[in-house]
Amino acid sequence: MRRGEVWKRELLTIKWLPILLFLLIWSWRERGRFIQEVKTDPSAAAYNGWDIVFVQFMNPFLLLWLLIPLWLLLSLRFVMEAGEPTVKIRTGSDVRWLLWLLRRSCLPMLLLLGIWLLAMFSTLVGVPLKQGWSDFARSDHPFNVFAVSFVKEGWPPGLAVLAQLALLVLFLLMSTLILAFLRLCTERSILLSLCAAGLMISCIVAFHRQGHYPQWQWASIVNSLMLNNAYGTFGRFWPAFIGAPTLAAVCFGLALSRQNLRRRTQGRTSSIQGENIL
Amino acid sequence: MSVIELRQVSKAFRGVSLLEEVSAEFARGQIHGITGPNGSGKSVLFRLICGFMSPDHGQVLIDPTYQKSPGGYPQHFGIIIDRPGYLAGRTGYENLQRLAEIRGDISSEQIRQAMEAVGLSPDTRQKVRRYSLGMKQKLALAQSFMEHQQVLILDEPFNALDDRSTAQVRELLLTFKAQGRTILLTSHNPEDIRRLCDSVWKIEDRQLKQGALTDLASSATSPIVEKESEV
Known part of the structure; x- marks a missing residue:
């Protein structure tokens, strides 16, 4: 089946419609809130x-x-x-199954992020999208808290959006990988659901506790999810990119070890190459 | 020449031993029947063979033609283990298409042929959630051989099939055997084993024992089989 058909089939699933509607409504509400705030603030640039x-x-x-x-x-x-x-045996091995699953989950993820970007950029109707940062972004208005770190580091806005998107993609892929690795270890769906709930709860806790317990900063999931938060904590952007690839490497490493351990109990019959137990 | 060989394989779950030092060889190009009461470990045995589980002791050896990467799953194995799950909101054809996309070895036409071979129409718009148990079983069979898999591991392939479909599937399995494919199947029906299999194995007291096909008629009236037929 051609890739285009797979995209079309996924895009036509009904779940994306309510998500698009919600994001459109939310984005336009945020736009209205922003414009209203700036209009009523005489000092706003x-x-x-x-x-x-x-x-x-x-x-x-x-x-x-x-x-x-x-x-x-x-x-x-x-x-x-x-x-x-029936799916696993077609992929060939645990590690190949993880890779296949990650590749397959890219499509819904890109669609989700694409819909989000579409809703977001639709709010720019009637507003100029200039090349650089505005005077507002360089000011100390509370609404530019998300842009100030990029302005400080001299990152152009387009690059900042791409970097944040890349970080988000890494985080989402990592969460899928953790669930997938657990699925390799157990077939009990309740454990998978508990793991997903645990990931969600740890995100909430990490976000809400971040300001109160500075010693938790390095463990904060939010810093691995939002570049401006990472900058606020570490004074630079790159630490945000460490967490997800490290955890992904751990998952792949464990899957590989599991596969190697299985070699001890798995081998080849001696029908062709003589005694050949690996 | 054996395709699959078990050497002193043992497996226990939560302290309960299912298989103890099981040894067996399954020859190429034959149909091997495995019988045993529910919960005796037939599905576990199949999972061990496919590499989804590791034995606690012993070794599972696979013909190098099918075991390219040690530690991985064997290749060209078509399987039905437990009851395969499907995407309920998709048609049977779409479900098979999704599976075929993983390896990308076969065309749409070959998927259609596999469905037709088990008596399913590839053109029906009926979603799998509306399928009967028998239709789901046929779909499971179709996916197990649609990519020309050379070794078929079929856990109760005749479950929920009516008499006509059973005869059709028996015919199909015999054709596969004639093509040189190896088949391991479980069945609670001695008739299936007697008509199809070249060898019969029985899981009893945590052991896999080779039996004689001639014993099957008498085993049809054994207490175990009577109990299963009640279920």
């Missing part, structure tokens, strides 16, 4: 489209209460479906 984008794009509440739980639900269903023996 001139803004451009990027300011409206960043207010939505870096919104922790949207990430925490919509994108993460939604993705965990989608992942949970996807991992359970993919855990069928």
